[in-house]
Amino acid sequence: VLKSVAHFITESLTNTAVTLGADVIISCDLGIKDIYWYKQKSPDPPESILRTYSNRTEVAKYENSIFEDKYSVKTNSRLFIRNITADELGVYYCVKTSEPQKFSNGTKIYITDSVHRNQTESQQETPWRNLTIITSVLNVLLIVALIGLYCFYYNSCNFLLCAVCFVVFCFLKLLLLSPVSLQLSGFVGDSVLLPCLYQDRELKPEEINVFWRYNDSKNVYDIIKGNPSTDKQDAVFKGRIKNFLSKKGDFSIELSNLMVTDAGQFTCDIPSVEKESRLTLHVKGGMQQKKLAVPDIIMYGLKIINVYFKVYQTATVSLP
Known part of the structure; x- marks a missing residue:
């Protein structure tokens, strides 16, 4: 059977x-x-x-027990893959069990370059954000230590030093307690994943109230008692949001068809557990739109030069 499946790899594929x-x-x-x-x-x-043994039930016999958490079967012998990772990427086939063997066309599962690129950039930016925070904290601690040594050495601390210590303390407190904004990058026309997870415990349906907002004002997406709600959704986000509610504790959304105007801060608020996640989205590709306007600017400039030239000619002719 394996040789036959390998032979059919070259058949027509459905890309997903x-x-x-x-x-x-x-x-x-x-x-x-x-x-x-x-x-x-x-x-x-x-x-x-x-x-599978029936297309009306969701019962299956697994070749290996490790597949039970990742794969399952739905009615009509459909294959359900849970929480896709890089390990599940590839081509999938269904094969008739009895003779003569019959193979379906393959379905190729792959990651789109845009989504993969956006997620990769987000992951790459995270270490730099952490490094910035650590560096800031170390600098503040160094300043406090130097002031402390000064006070100890001279056995006195004047008002200015006390004021500096207070300012440094406030800065450190704000730095550590204020929510950190995750930096995400996307490209015009692509999709980007806006993560929002709560894994501390399993929430009851009545606790699952999640509110996505853009720049603290526009309604991006709501989840009320575990169910999506788009009644008050801002028109600019209509039809562009995909949720992942089938996964417990995952309130992330995918924003498709990115526009330059989508750049800004997104907030995921879960009031029942007092959790708030802030994400800053940067949308690249806007320069293409600006470049389209360059010819118009050039033409406008030429018109101005032409007007000045005509005025100059008129003034020259009128001189005695």
Whole structure:
């Protein structure tokens, strides 16, 4: 069977772009109740995941127990993949169990470059943000230590030094207690994942009230008692938000079709557990729009020069 599956890798594929951490359902186009599901990830050989016995139930027999937490079967023999990671990327096939063997067209699961690029940039910026905080704290502690040594050496502290210590203390307190804004980058026309997680404990449905806001004013997305609510959603975000509520404690959203005007601060507020996450989104690609206006600016400048030239000619002719 494995050789046959490998032979069909070159057949037509259905490409499905996914986001890391999302859930995916793959359909089987064979219309048969008794099938095998295989995964092919080059250069590894095809791997059997599970077998179904009915297209009306969600019962399956797994080839390996490690697949039970990641894969499951839905009605009509559809394969459900939970919380996609890089390990699950590849080509999936359903195969008829009885002779003669029959293979479905493959479904290729891959990460879109834009989403992967946005997530990678976010991860790369996190260490720099942490380094900035650590450096600031160390600098403040150094100043306090120097002032303390001065006071100890001279056995006196004047009012100015006390004032400096107080200012430094306030700065340190604000730095440590104020919410840190996660820096995210996206590109015009692409999608970006805005993370918001709560994993301390499982929330009850009545506790799941989550409010996404843009620049503390525009309504981006609401989750009321565990259910999405777009009644008060700002028009600019209509049809552009995807949630991940199928995963417990994951209140992240994906914002698609990015625009330059989306740049700003996004806030995820969960009042029931007093948790607030702040994210600053930077949207790249706006210069392309500005470049389109350059020819107009040049034409406008030429018109002004032409007017001045005509005025100069008129003035020259009128002179005696």
